[in-house]
Amino acid sequence: MINDTLSALLDFQKETEALAQVAGRLSWDQETMMPRGAAMQRGEEMAAMESVLHARRTDPRVGEWLSGLEGSELDPVAAAKLRHIRRSFDRANKVPAKLAAEIARVTSVSQGKWAAARAQDDFAAFAPVLAQVVALKREEGAALADGGDVYDAMLDDYEPEMTAAELDAMFGEMRPRLRALREAVLAQPEPKAVTGSFPEEAQLALSAKLAGVFGYDFERGRIDKAVHPFSSGSGSDVRITTRTNPADPFNCFYSTIHEVGHACYEQGIDPDYALTPLGQGVSMGVHESQSRIYENQLGRSRAFAGFLFEQMQEVFGDIGIDSPEAFYAAVNRVQKDFIRTEADEVQYNLHIMLRFDLERAMVAGDLAPAELEGAWNERFEKDFGYAVPRASLGCLQDVHWSVGLFGYFPTYSLGNVYAGCLHEALRSDIPGLDDQLARGETGQATGWLRERVQRHGGLMKPREVIARACGREPGAGPLLDYIEAKFSGIYGL
Amino acid sequence: MINDTLSALLDFQKETEALAQVAGRLSWDQETMMPRGAAMQRGEEMAAMESVLHARRTDPRVGEWLSGLEGSELDPVAAAKLRHIRRSFDRANKVPAKLAAEIARVTSVSQGKWAAARAQDDFAAFAPVLAQVVALKREEGAALADGGDVYDAMLDDYEPEMTAAELDAMFGEMRPRLRALREAVLAQPEPKAVTGSFPEEAQLALSAKLAGVFGYDFERGRIDKAVHPFSSGSGSDVRITTRTNPADPFNCFYSTIHEVGHACYEQGIDPDYALTPLGQGVSMGVHESQSRIYENQLGRSRAFAGFLFEQMQEVFGDIGIDSPEAFYAAVNRVQKDFIRTEADEVQYNLHIMLRFDLERAMVAGDLAPAELEGAWNERFEKDFGYAVPRASLGCLQDVHWSVGLFGYFPTYSLGNVYAGCLHEALRSDIPGLDDQLARGETGQATGWLRERVQRHGGLMKPREVIARACGREPGAGPLLDYIEAKFSGIYGL
Structure with a gap:
């Protein structure tokens, strides 16, 4: 049960991490390869990636998985992973979406x-x-x-x-x-x-x-x-x-x-x-x-x-x-x-x-x-x-x-x-x-x-x-x- | 009302299109810039993007918006957009997710x-x-x-x-x-x-x-x-x-x-x-x-x-x-x-x-x-x-x-x-x-x-x-x- 929850959380997180790598590479491309005329469209692309990432970081399932796992006996590696996910989840949820968008x-x-x-x-x-x-x-x-x-x-x-x-x-x-x-x-x-x-x-x-x-x-x-x-x-x-x-x-x-x-x-x-x-x-x-x-x-x-x-x-x-x-x-x-x-x-x-x-x-x-x-x-x-x-x-x-x-x-x-x-x-x-x-x-x-x-x-x-x-x-x-x-x-x- | 529904659908679609451009650029990068040792990780990144795109293409809200709009009086440009979104929605929903993943x-x-x-x-x-x-x-x-x-x-x-x-x-x-x-x-x-x-x-x-x-x-x-x-x-x-x-x-x-x-x-x-x-x-x-x-x-x-x-x-x-x-x-x-x-x-x-x-x-x-x-x-x-x-x-x-x-x-x-x-x-x-x-x-x-x-x-x-x-x-x-x-x-x- 604990293992299933942990797997579900870490599988979800793996996809989030992969998407974050994609967003990072998009920024790299912007500074190195992007044609000049693509700036406006790139803004839309970056915003779309950010919106996907934000939705995943605040996904209520992440909160449920975390609650289901916290307090369990975990090896140090799993515990460290949970600590990071909790940090990111709390941070993302503390800032109202409207404020984040305005910033x-x-x-x-x-x-x-x-x-x-x-x-x-x-x-x-x-x-x-x-x-x-x-x-x-x-x-x-x-x-x-x-x-x-x-x-x-x-x-x-x-x-x-x-x-x-x-x-x-x-x-x-x-x-x-x-x-x-x-x-x-x-x-x-x-x-x-x-x-x-x-x-x-x-x-x-x-x-x-x-x-x-x-x-x-x-x-x-x-x-x-x-x-x-x-x-x-x-x-x-x-x-x-x-x-x-x-x-x-x-x-x-x-x-x-x-x-x-x-x-x-x-x-x-x-x-x-x-x-x-x-x-x-x-x-x-x-x-x-x-x-x-x-x-x-x-x-x-x-x-x-x-x-x-x-x-x-x-x-x-x-x-x-x-x-x-x-x-x-x-x-x-x-x-x-x-x-x-x-x-x-x-x-x-x-x-x-x-x-x-x-x-x-x-x-x-x-x-x-x-x-x-x-x-x-x-x-x-x-x-x-x-x-x-x-x-x-x-x-x-x-x-x-x-x-x-x-x-x-x-x-x-x-x-x-x-x-x-x-x-x-x-x-x-x-x-x-x-x-x-x-x-x-x-x-x-x-x-x-x-x-x-x-x-x-x-x-x-x-x-x-x-x-x-x-x-x-x-x-x-x-x-x-x-x-x-x-x-x-x-x-x- | 029609206009609100159309805006909601097209806003959602715009983000999907932007994400599709990102996925396409990731493929470009793979063929031109990617370091050789990154192939495995890139597979995960591409899969994550595909999974995001598939979820958006089959999103039930798209079906609801489409149903709410079809039969309405629309200008030719909006009608053409709807035709494409309908095609993509039906196609994505006809193929079972398990089969798509297996392919x-x-x-x-x-x-x-x-x-x-x-x-x-x-x-x-x-x-x-x-x-x-x-x-x-x-x-x-x-x-x-x-x-x-x-x-x-x-x-x-x-x-x-x-x-x-x-x-x-x-x-x-x-x-x-x-x-x-x-x-x-x-x-x-x-x-x-x-x-x-x-x-x-x-x-x-x-x-x-x-x-x-x-x-x-x-x-x-x-x-x-x-x-x-x-x-x-x-x-x-x-x-x-x-x-x-x-x-x-x-x-x-x-x-x-x-x-x-x-x-x-x-x-x-x-x-x-x-x-x-x-x-x-x-x-x-x-x-x-x-x-x-x-x-x-x-x-x-x-x-x-x-x-x-x-x-x-x-x-x-x-x-x-x-x-x-x-x-x-x-x-x-x-x-x-x-x-x-x-x-x-x-x-x-x-x-x-x-x-x-x-x-x-x-x-x-x-x-x-x-x-x-x-x-x-x-x-x-x-x-x-x-x-x-x-x-x-x-x-x-x-x-x-x-x-x-x-x-x-x-x-x-x-x-x-x-x-x-x-x-x-x-x-x-x-x-x-x-x-x-x-x-x-x-x-x-x-x-x-x-x-x-x-x-x-x-x-x-x-x-x-x-x-x-x-x-x-x-x-x-x-x-x-x-x-x-x-x-x-x-x-x-």
Whole structure:
């Protein structure tokens, strides 16, 4: 009886998961393959898929199956599956369909307005629709929070069981050390950048090679070009995208390695979990820990930079840099800049803290969306020491808020913190790591991550996966120690 | 009240159509982009989409809405939409879900067995599963026929209201004239073929140019490579594929023009019909009429061949042929061969007649599937005058029967017949056509087809579209006259 109910629920869920994969691939297609003239029709197609998925997630039979099973003796895998399905069912049922539809409608408009406003550096043109988005998301957050903290409820969507209070404590530990380091580093002479000619085809060929070096499985994936790099899909069809900049080949290489980290997480999940709720990365923070550790702790290490230096000389000839040490400094340059996505390891988390505080204030009603630009610019100057010249370099730089992603930004920093913990544990388990990385061998490191983190998919809760992998409760210490040691070395502090 | 019911039905249908487009794009992805290792998961995704679509097509509300509307006074467009929805609803409800699932299961297995058997030239390895497919399709046909003729019911799936008796009469008129022409042509010396070097990139570039020449709208489509060329999608996202053969550039060029014909039909439909039952080509026969007239009556005309001759010389240099007349003969070579998809205009329909008679006999129970190879070889030798050396050149050459497509083959010939009628009418309406084609201008001809045929989508019944476009009831006469005149000219008969 229990078994029949469980089978019925999991069969139904498998179809839902398969449909979610289809919807995800439709988004991939939209960013990579879709002809321009198909945008309107694609909107209808996406809406139809969303409506099918929403109907399945709120299907009353799911509630009945869950009630029939909860309290039963279940193995840990089945119990974890049920936990995810319950979460998704409750979430979908808490938000009134009318509100969900209104959010979908308004955010699709506001994304367009954001893009236009950014192109014109005109925050005022974006402010009214941002106010609408904030109001709707607050309403949704209140429905999800059920009397609890609204921002925590939003956060829970991306990082289950994380709270703003914990993030506050974490950022409180990080802020002074990162600001001090930033000041010391920027007082030093700036390292040399690479120069030369970096044709697109050659960049793409080398980035594909790097993807292979980091263990990306091309039998179950592919790489295409897109305006913004992303990873998409789970199970045996996990695709990534990259982009090229003729003047800056690192943009292509490190975007690729970053997305390979995301993709290897998905590809590394136990195949038995495919098309179940355990068959995806467990949270945004844990996902970002994989992309970050591939990109930074491994990919931007002194040892791996040496390997990449050789590869680039082979492919591009003279790149204006003549020693591995100078090359290592070039891939880790710290510069005065405004853009989060291009920030180095020292400054990245400072960008996040700013967003975290401002979005919390908007959600709490302490900051009117119309006042965002002023608040952003004031805070930026306080944190970074120089003024934001225009909105596209300030509060209009990120798409997130325009599409209603509140509570998402801090998971980037959480990913960095998790990556710091994983890196500390991994280093102590693999004493010969640098010799391997210097030869372009990542197998032991990525194998360690697959075994400790990736293969579990959604089996454990986010913090539990990291804690068990590292043998310690996650905290910002290891990340801060690593960043300080690394950049003190590079900048001779 | 009528209006509310109609809106409810059409809104529901719009979502169904959008989901059908998504399922179609998933198939496109499978043939063009999907990583190899994703095949199993893709099977689950396709099955989930099919199950969603089947549930919508048989949704009892559709039946209620239809009953509430039938008998009402409706404008012709709404009436045509209702006619299509009724057809689809009745069809989906006539076939028991268990039988439909069994057909899906068996044909997915049998396609694999067919491919393996073809690779081994081993009909016996395919015969048992073919027998299963035939049995299941007969059961389905009987359910659809509702006491009527089973083969006609199958045919109706691809060509509404066409009957085997009519096709019999049509083929009876065609067979003697085509066989006589074939014999006369093959008694003449064989024209020279092109020779030279035809790099893939250059073939693809010229084929894209040809697509543009025939009016394919790249803003609402794209061209990719695939093993078998096809066209996919409706509305504002209609994609085609092509392939290259280093020794035979015509394969790429004429496959492309053929698929462009299919795609322009879809792209040419009145945009008001998008995501309604009128928003697709109305039948396989009418679809094939467009691909064939683009490929043959226009693309393989003396005038257009002259244009292509210049293009090819420009791109490839010396192609071993030095006059437009010899080039025209080369693109229209008639050769002793075995393969339908590579057949010329003279022999193509003879290949179809053979398949039509054999599949009817299997469906009627007059030919046991196990006896197919013998029957095929006997008939082929009778029609073509030489023996089939192995099954991959005979009864295993086409995928159709392995996936349960019975009643599909004759629509290819019907498309040729319709193309013949359209071509006759189009020639008489456009006296300067050859001058235009010689300059690579197809706009007036394709505009005529768009206006007379393509834009109507599913508004009229198949035969009605053709009859109104041509001002006469369709028949084989114009096609036969055209083929005889053309090949008598080329072969100096």
